[in-house]
Amino acid sequence: MIEEIKFKNRDTGRIETEKVYGENWLSLIYGSPLGKIPLWLAIQRAWFSKWYGKKMNAKKSKEKILPFISKFNLDKKEFLNEPSEFQSFNEFFSRELKKNARPINQSPHSIVFPADGRHLGIQNLSTVKRIFVKGQKFDLSSLFQSEKLANTYKEGSMVISRLCPVDYHRFHFPVSGFMHEPKLINGSLFSVNPIALRKNISIFWQNKRYLSFICDSMVGKVACFLIGATCVGSVKISAPLPTHVKKGEEMGYFRFGGSSVLTIYEKNSVILADDLLDSTASGIELYAKMGQTLGEKL
DSSP: OOOOOEEEETTTOOEEEOOOTTHHHHHHHHHSGGGHHHIIIIITSHHHHHHHHHHHHSGGGGGGHHHHHHHTTOOGGGBSSOGGGOSSHHHHHTOOBOGGGSOOOOOTTEEEOSSSEEEEEESOTTTOOOBSBTTOOOOHHHHHTOHHHHHHHTTSEEEEEEEOTTSOOEEEOSSOEEEOOOEEEOOBOOOOSHHHHHHOTTHHHHBOEEEEEEEEETTEEEEEEEEOBTTBOOEEEOSOSSEEEOTTOEEEEEOSSOEEEEEEEOTTSEEEOHHHHHHHHTTOEEEEOTTSEEEEEO
C-alpha cells in the first residue's frame, strides 16, 4: 500500500486525505522494486500516454464517467454540460465549468491560482533548503534549460499547482498582461503524484513541459510552466496566443491524467498568502481553487 497523501483544504481549514485515482497502480510502480521495470519500459514513454489517451477518447470510455463522478463525489452542478453529453471520458475529463463556479478574486493587487489543485508556495527560491525530500534542491537552470533565464528568478517566488485526476483540468492566467506563445521543452512523462515527487523532485525538469511568459503584468515578467505527466502527453492551449490576457481567463487544458502548473515570479514582486506558506512549511500542500488568491503584489 502507498502512504496516505495529506493536504490542507483552504475552504474547510481541515487536514484531509487525498482520494487517489489508480492507487493500486501507483503502489506497484512506486512502492516496490519491481515497479521500476514497467516505469522504465513504458510508463514514462510518450507512446504509453498516446496509447492510453486513445483509449480515453474512444466512445466506450463513456462508461467510466458516472462511476468516476460517484466514487470521487464530484459536484455535477458545477459542470457546464450534463454527464450524458460527453462523448468520451477524455471529453468529460477536460470539461468546462459554469461561469460562476470559480469566482475570480477581483482585487487589483491579487494574483490568483491558475488551476484547481494542491499547491506549494516558496517565497524566496534562493533560501529554500529542500522540497519534499532532504537533499533534493530545485534546479531552476535545468527547469528553464537556460542559466540566463534561471538567474532572473533565482531569488524569486514560485507556486507549484498540482492537479490530480479528480480535479477540474483547465488552467487559467494568474495575472493580466501580454502572454507569449508557449515553447515546448521535450522530456519524459513521469507521474507528478507526490509519492513520485518525494522520491525524485527532478521530475519537474525531466518531464515534457511548455514554457511561456506573461509580460507587462503588475508584478513584472511571470514564467508559466505547464508540466506534462503520465497519460498527459499533450497540453491543449485554447487561448489565441500571443495576446493580451486577463486574470482568470482560460489558457488551456490537460487531457487525462494528473499534471502541474508552475508559476514563477521575479524577486520582490509578490508576497504569497500566509496559509500557502504555512502549509508548505509544514510539508503539506494547500488545496485551493482556481481564481482564489495565491498572493498579492508586494
